[in-house]
Amino acid sequence: MGTHILPLGLVALICCSVAFAFEPSPLLDFCVADLTSPVKVNGLVCKDPMLVQANDFFFSGLHIPGNTTNPVGSNVTPVNVAQIAGLNTLGISMVRLDYAPWGINPPHTHPRATEILTVVEGTLYVGFVTSNPENRLIAKVLEKGDVFVFPVGLIHFQRNVGYGNAVAIGALSGQNPGVITIANAVFGSNPPIASEVLIKAFQVEKNIVDRLQAQF
Known part of the structure; x- marks a missing residue:
């Protein structure tokens, strides 16, 4: 009986470590961010729940194409806690990505989130690179309706390989996933x-x- 205590304890410790590696589960129904608070914490301070309104959970404009007239030919419209204060502590966010013909979303990482990408329009060549020492490229051409996952922290990219504009929606497992x-x-x-x-x-x-x- 006693021989099983140590392995079970190690399993519990590992599970706890994985759980705390990402954003903690919320302890309240919501914690709408008080963007005016001078208090600095790992996240954002909660607004008085009695002052919360529907607009704290609302964003409008994701249907509007982004401006892709730039050197890389793409545009990212973020919808994270900076745009929807109600996302605070909920561990999710999203982006709209627009690509001009042959435009790219350059190689980048999200240090605090995994991304799942859905192609809404066009054809994209996408991929990510595994960590050292393999540095293996895992890539695929996606058509409208296809979905692809970029694991947290790994370098990834997208390129429009069609002659028309392309659009994708990305969902991320963090209220403020960051981008490098x-x-x-x-x-x-x-x-x-x-x-x-x-x-x-x-x-x-x-x-x-x-x-x-x-x-x-």
């Missing part, structure tokens, strides 16, 4: 990463690093 666009972070950091670091990391000449940093 790889090129922007590496070549556009403020202050810049020392060129000596990037030269060795990317095995390229200094003039290439300088040109990339100038673009970002």
Whole structure:
């Protein structure tokens, strides 16, 4: 009997560790974010529930196409806790993604959320890369109605491979999933990463690093 205590205890500890690795389950019906509060916590302070209204759970405009006239040819319209205060502590958010013909959503990660993407219109080539040392690309071409999952923290991307505009909806397992666009972070950091670091990391000449940093 006693021999089963330690393994069961380890299982319970592992389960608790996984549970606390992501946003905790809410302890109230809701915790509408008080965006005016100066208090800083891991999340946002709750508004007085007696002051909560329907608009705290509402967002309008996701039907409006985003402006894709930019160097990458895509636009992301977020719907997270900054747009819907009622998402606070609920652990979900979403985005609308618009792509011009051959536009891309550049390689990026969401440090605090897994994403599930649904193609609403067009054809997308999508993929993610597994972690070191394999760095294996898992990619697929998606058509209208297809769904694809990008695991939390992994670098992923989308590219419109059609001749018309494309639209997708992404749902994320975090109220504020965050986004780190790889090129922007590496070549556009403020202050810049020392060129000596990037030269060795990317095995390229200094003039290439300088040109990339100038673009970002």
